[in-house]
Amino acid sequence: MSEEGGIKKFMFVNRKAPYGTVYALESLEVVLITAAFDQDVSLAFLDDGVYQLKKGQQTKGIETKNFSPTFRALDGYDIEKLYVEREAMEERGLTEADLLVDVIVLSRVEMGELMEQQDVVLSC
């Protein structure tokens, strides 16, 4: 299961829109903690989770922290594998150009295959 040095493949599956619930923010905090332990981390964005990566979030009017800029800082923590479900974007009128970070776009089938390869999958 684990590779040399105890490094495991972690995938965080994000399926929630960013502000209606606290799931998205909590997931991001756990991602940053995991990165501190030098694990092989992937983030997957499915369903309403793709909204977390939408450009142009302006949260002043709802008096909530805008955590979307944190996604741009993830490469500084060696988290560079962000996967987005193509069909989820299409059903929401989004394209890669609408997202605030570079991502790898996968079909549902490819996403499922990638999940199979993980040691640990955490879902939010």
Next chain:
Amino acid sequence: MLHIINKAPQERNSLDSCLRVARTGTILLIEDGVYAATRGNAAEGKIKDAMTRFKVCVLGPDLDARGMGDRLIEGVQSVGYDGFVDLVASEPNCQSWV
């Protein structure tokens, strides 16, 4: 009646339930509900159809928070918190489709 919907159309069936049962009045989309009124969303057709029976509004601060302020479906009215209060006051009653 004022119908308030706070869930995204692909997450819960709140919008579908409202549109199935409600007859007339105003629909106000708030929180994650605002995604239904954005161009290209799978719910776009339902919202356009609803606009023939209802006045459809979104809460502007919730739309902006989600980065969707530039893709509101034409004809849907964006209101602020004061507009929210005005809608509640102007309708005889209201229902939250939680």
